[in-house]
Amino acid sequence: MIELEPSYDHKLYEKKWYRHSLEHKFFSASVDASKTPYTILMPPPNVTSQLHMGHGLGYSIQDLFVRWKRMKGFNACWLPGTDHAGIATQMMVEKDLEREGTTRRAMGREKFFQRLVDWKEKYGGMILDQFKTMGFSCDWDKLAYTMDPKLSEAVRYVFVELYREGLIYRGERLVNWDTVLQTAISDDEVESQEIQGILYYYRYPIEGTDQFIPIATTRPETMLGDTAVAVNPEDERFKQLIGKQVRLPFTNRLIPIIADDYVKSEFGTGAVKITPAHDPNDFEIGKRHKLPFINVMTDTGTMAENTPTPFQGLDRFVARKEVIKQMKALGLFDEEKSYKTTVPHSERSKTIIEPRLSQQWFVSMKQLAEPAAEAARQGELQFHPESWKKTYLYWLDNIQDWCISRQLWWGHRIPIWYCKDCEGISTGIEDPTQCEHCQSKNIRQDEDVLDTWFSSWLWPLSPFGWPNEGTSSKQLEYFNPTDVLVTAPEIIFLWVARMVMVNLKFKQRLPFKHVYFNATVCDKQGRKFSKTLGNGIDPLEVVELHGADAVRFTAISLAPLGGRVRMEKEDFENGSRFVNKIWNASRLVFQHLEPNQTLPSLKGLQLSLAEKWLLNRLREATEKVDRHLEGYRVNDAVEELHHFIWGAFCDWGLECAKSDLALPAGHKDKERALSVLVYVLDGALRLAHPVMPFVTEELWQKMPKHPDWGDRPESICIAAFPQAGLMPAYEDEAKQWKTIQDIVSGIRSVRSQMGLPPRQELPVHIRIDEALASTVTQAEEWIKRLAKADKVVSGPEVVRPGQSLSAVGKGFEVYLPVQGLIDVEKEQKRLSTEEQRLQKILSGILGKLNNASFVERAPEDVLEQTRVQKANMEEQLSAIRQNLKALAD
RNA sequence: GGGGUCAUAGCUCAGUUGGUUAGAGCGAUCGCCUCACACGCGAUAGGUCGAUGGUUCGAAUCCAUUUGACCCCACCA
Numbered sequence: 001m002i003e004l005e006p007s008y009d010h011k012l013y014e015k016k017w018y019r020h021s022l023e024h025k026f027f028s029a030s031v032d033a034s035k036t037p038y039t040i041l042m043p044p045p046n047v048t049s050q051l052h053m054g055h056g057l058g059y060s061i062q063d064l065f066v067r068w069k070r071m072k073g074f075n076a077c078w079l080p081g082t083d084h085a086g087i088a089t090q091m092m093v094e095k096d097l098e099r100e101g102t103t104r105r106a107m108g109r110e111k112f113f114q115r116l117v118d119w120k121e122k123y124g125g126m127i128l129d130q131f132k133t134m135g136f137s138c139d140w141d142k143l144a145y146t147m148d149p150k151l152s153e154a155v156r157y158v159f160v161e162l163y164r165e166g167l168i169y170r171g172e173r174l175v176n177w178d179t180v181l182q183t184a185i186s187d188d189e190v191e192s193q194e195i196q197g198i199l200y201y202y203r204y205p206i207e208g209t210d211q212f213i214p215i216a217t218t219r220p221e222t223m224l225g226d227t228a229v230a231v232n233p234e235d236e237r238f239k240q241l242i243g244k245q246v247r248l249p250f251t252n253r254l255i256p257i258i259a260d261d262y263v264k265s266e267f268g269t270g271a272v273k274i275t276p277a278h279d280p281n282d283f284e285i286g287k288r289h290k291l292p293f294i295n296v297m298t299d300t301g302t303m304a305e306n307t308p309t310p311f312q313g314l315d316r317f318v319a320r321k322e323v324i325k326q327m328k329a330l331g332l333f334d335e336e337k338s339y340k341t342t343v344p345h346s347e348r349s350k351t352i353i354e355p356r357l358s359q360q361w362f363v364s365m366k367q368l369a370e371p372a373a374e375a376a377r378q379g380e381l382q383f384h385p386e387s388w389k390k391t392y393l394y395w396l397d398n399i400q401d402w403c404i405s406r407q408l409w410w411g412h413r414i415p416i417w418y419c420k421d422c423e424g425i426s427t428g429i430e431d432p433t434q435c436e437h438c439q440s441k442n443i444r445q446d447e448d449v450l451d452t453w454f455s456s457w458l459w460p461l462s463p464f465g466w467p468n469e470g471t472s473s474k475q476l477e478y479f480n481p482t483d484v485l486v487t488a489p490e491i492i493f494l495w496v497a498r499m500v501m502v503n504l505k506f507k508q509r510l511p512f513k514h515v516y517f518n519a520t521v522c523d524k525q526g527r528k529f530s531k532t533l534g535n536g537i538d539p540l541e542v543v544e545l546h547g548a549d550a551v552r553f554t555a556i557s558l559a560p561l562g563g564r565v566r567m568e569k570e571d572f573e574n575g576s577r578f579v580n581k582i583w584n585a586s587r588l589v590f591q592h593l594e595p596n597q598t599l600p601s602l603k604g605l606q607l608s609l610a611e612k613w614l615l616n617r618l619r620e621a622t623e624k625v626d627r628h629l630e631g632y633r634v635n636d637a638v639e640e641l642h643h644f645i646w647g648a649f650c651d652w653g654l655e656c657a658k659s660d661l662a663l664p665a666g667h668k669d670k671e672r673a674l675s676v677l678v679y680v681l682d683g684a685l686r687l688a689h690p691v692m693p694f695v696t697e698e699l700w701q702k703m704p705k706h707p708d709w710g711d712r713p714e715s716i717c718i719a720a721f722p723q724a725g726l727m728p729a730y731e732d733e734a735k736q737w738k739t740i741q742d743i744v745s746g747i748r749s750v751r752s753q754m755g756l757p758p759r760q761e762l763p764v765h766i767r768i769d770e771a772l773a774s775t776v777t778q779a780e781e782w783i784k785r786l787a788k789a790d791k792v793v794s795g796p797e798v799v800r801p802g803q804s805l806s807a808v809g810k811g812f813e814v815y816l817p818v819q820g821l822i823d824v825e826k827e828q829k830r831l832s833t834e835e836q837r838l839q840k841i842l843s844g845i846l847g848k849l850n851n852a853s854f855v856e857r858a859p860e861d862v863l864e865q866t867r868v869q870k871a872n873m874e875e876q877l878s879a880i881r882q883n884l885k886a887l888a889d
Numbered sequence: 890g891g892g893g894u895c896a897u898a899g900c901u902c903a904g905u906u907g908g909u910u911a912g913a914g915c916g917a918u919c920g921c922c923u924c925a926c927a928c929g930c931g932a933u934a935g936g937u938c939g940a941u942g943g944u945u946c947g948a949a950u951c952c953a954u955u956u957g958a959c960c961c962c963a964c965c966a
Contacts, residue, residue, distance in 0.1 A: 007928075262965085279966080281965080341965095342963090563895080563959095565901090570915090571901090581925090581929085583925085583926080584925040584926035585925065590925090591925075636903080654925075751931085752919080755919090841909095844910085848947080856946070862908050865908080868909085869909060
């Protein structure tokens, strides 16, 4: 026999088989024209991040796809890598410095950068080892990192190309300024949050009169940079004031009252203070009316030198209170109202964004966005679920230019040099040594670095050696376009859309055809897993407890396409139980096998009905799993797997085989039964492998080879995935078997409901329609075993023995003679309940058939079906009634 | 303000073009330590498919209205 431990211990096998796969390079793909590539780009996690359940789910799905396709013979490549994550990583190191009592500025740029490099070396990439624990079959030979020299060259190339084409430009714009991180961030890194704010009302004196103009604002501190007051041109209250001037308190500047349609008379006071350097709308108005732009804040959000005392140097929120206090002192303050408003916050530092006027680099997006939108419109680029297409298109159709410069030190430095003599700008793939305009050597590089996404968007290109191995390197032409991108809907703009744009721009084709959005992981209350809430589940902890297979299976089975998945730790017990079930089912089969035992082929064997049903069921499961995976319905695929292995293979297949297994070794019936079981188990393990790589590998390796599965490679991960079309089909037998299952269930139900001791064996009489009579005769042994019968009498002429319990089904009645044991009243009650249930169904059917327009208009097959049902119900009902009558006698 | 998703058993969700008696897992209840597995086996209960109206011979499914929950986008000071 083949020995297996009484229960599955993941710790014994997971590391072993992962190492095995790595040693044999099963996960590595190289360019091979004879094989079709199947490529998935792993969304690169931040190099310093830790594995969380979001990764656990998303990457388990990717691994499922990759392993599945690899088994189907594709040259599967799952490209792993990490992202340098400029802001996030710099923040972590700056926090360390703070603890040490220093700052990056005190340290200097070069030292600070080195510190980050060291830090990444030491702590970075931990997440990659965690991926190995999960069993992810990445092509580690291709491991990439966005700051790798190779990938950095691609960043440089793309920047230079786009700059020379005029698609990258420098401009003074109002940008989202993060006062904590002291950098600009892009629109997509800003999140609006509703906060309870205050709307302040105060007045500005109108020059040359004793009148005032009332103002309402939520940000009084910006008044120091006001350069106008605007009203709606149609507003009767203020019409006569247009063109007059206001004496701005504290600064004593004279600013004009202007008219602009933007102003809504009904809001606030109907007059708006205009601060073009600190508000996006005011910025536009400022441009329209050629107003001055006065920046009154520093990088850190304090009031700048150009502001008067007592405001100068105050933090913006302190200054806000101070302005109000001073306005009160001047008697210009009216009132304040509490006011709910949405305010932009920095995604990273969580601080309130300060719109700030500054010089930044931008990518002009319109031209890039159009083809990307078109690809989705034409259906060339597909989203799963499809509803995201609208979101994607909306963003592309309303695209804004992308601010790519960051005032950080961690990242790719912008490859731009300014000439101190002619003020010209130079760039190049190589660092220039002199100004490309005046040849002066007096040049200095731009201080800023690029947005991290400016390197991430090249993920479909740069890891494959593009462009430094030529803009159509062999690898790139082979693996790009990739097949499916599995990612979170949150980064559809930040990442997905941009990859599409840049791939289309530089390769004139899509980076991938399918985008699968996986569910957001939430707790049972529906709250997103987050560090601050501490409601997350640590996948490593759960892996330690239940094993990677259990975690993968559970995560995938819980996750519907898109949407959200609610999970708690206890859910993983499900997966754990399933893994254990597979283990124990194998244990039963293995008990009767010798290692390397030679098994007969199924061809030429006289299979039993139950065996044919089981084989047919495997075929059906194979077809379903495959179809669900093709349709990106991963949880359905996994559910079918569970259904088949547990509900079909274990509950019926193995139970039926037990009598044959009990035969002595070498008996031909036992050999036959084993051949079927090993064949089916082998198929089941192959089907399950993409979800549960380790337990399936361990069992598969121990199991003897079955001739009908062909050659056996060194690992199940490269064994052929089952193909329904190549498997034996027994559809008629499967239908017949359904009746046997109904009979067994009927008997069990009667026994259980009537409280008959489970161990007590009873004779069973079965009245069966002529058509299935021989089937039931054949199945008597199974009925005995499965329904605890000591004797089975069956046939079309069987009649109700006196004093018996009964059950009826489609085409049969079963009787359990139980002289003396019968509780007549209980049995009567049970039968009448059943009678009522069937009567209700029959009434519904009759209702339909008596409806003239149903008979007239319903299609023939539906009508026929209904008639068959009617006959069936009537038959069953009459049988029950007879039994009730017999009981009463 | 615009767009999107969802509402089905106590819980989490299936239900793919409208058509047998609306399913599964978990939980609950009852009975079983049956020689692979108590991480197990067998059985049972539980739903007027959010509400209203419409289309249809027929609606959980399609349409309209409505209630509630969530997500994304958006510059009303």
